[in-house]
Amino acid sequence: MQPGIPDEEQARTMTLEAFADTIVPGEKRSPDDEAIAGAAVGGGAVAAGAVELLETPATGLAPALGNFARSLNEHARAYASQHGLDLTPSLPPFVALPFPHRTALVGTLTAPGHPEREAWVSVALFSNMxxxxxxxxxxxxxxxxxxxxxxxxxxxxxxxxxxxxxxxxSYGRKLASLHPGTTSTGSPA
Structure with a gap:
């Protein structure tokens, strides 16, 4: 491995973090944080645990996260080429995209009619969740x-x-009276 270039696991995590941060932006964890763009004040999806949630078996996505990251980086590389962007070679391509370009690419991937839309929307939904x-x-x-x-x-x-x-x-007022047949446990008679 070359110095300064993340290994595959680091690249996967950074890429997933950058995707989640694009969905619900947050502030950088440190000045040298590359995955988080720092597009918002306070914690975003990454600070909220988006990657941890994606990695749980309950999502059904955990085994495919490496493939998602690789695919997202391939899309980012192609996007950068189409738009004449130079990417920092020591970063995963999606992470290297400036935030406005991350959002544009994610908008394309999640747009109606995109052949991979369902997969990208799933990852986005878990980031929101x-x-x-x-x-x-x-x-x-x-x-x-x-x-x-x-x-x-x-x-x-x-x-x-x-x-x-x-x-x-919750609405500041009682909405309805209990039915006269309601039991002490709240069940209907």
Whole structure:
């Protein structure tokens, strides 16, 4: 391996991070962070655990992530060639694309009619899911860890016992009276 060039596993992770960051942008983890473009303030999909979620068996995508990264880098190489862009050779091609070009390429890959659309939309959905729901973590743990998506949405903290109770009606008023046949457990008679 040449110095300064990531190995295949690092390249895979960086590429997946750059894709997730294109879907839900966030701030760089450090000044030399190449995968995160730094297009937004606060944590984005990567800080929310998008790669961790993609790697779980529940997504069904984990075995194919290496292929996704290789394919995305092939698309990035072709995109750069078409647009006359010089890519940093020590970076995976998608990571080397400037953020506006990352978003343009992802827009093409996820557009109606693109032959690979379903695959790219799946990866994009899991990137969103990591940010919106912390699907790969227990919600109590995600909140305790300061999960950026749940924090951005103002997701309510549980009580000290780890359970959520809502003493006020979510719409600020009672919407309907209980049916007279409702049992003490909330089941209909």
């Amino acid at each position: 990591a940010f919106d729901t912390a699907a790969h973590m227990h919600t109590v743990d995600a909140i305790a860890a300061g999960h950026p998506g749940l924090a951005a949405m103002g997701f309510a903290r549980p009580g000290t016992d780890g359970l959520w109770r809502f003493p006020d009606y």
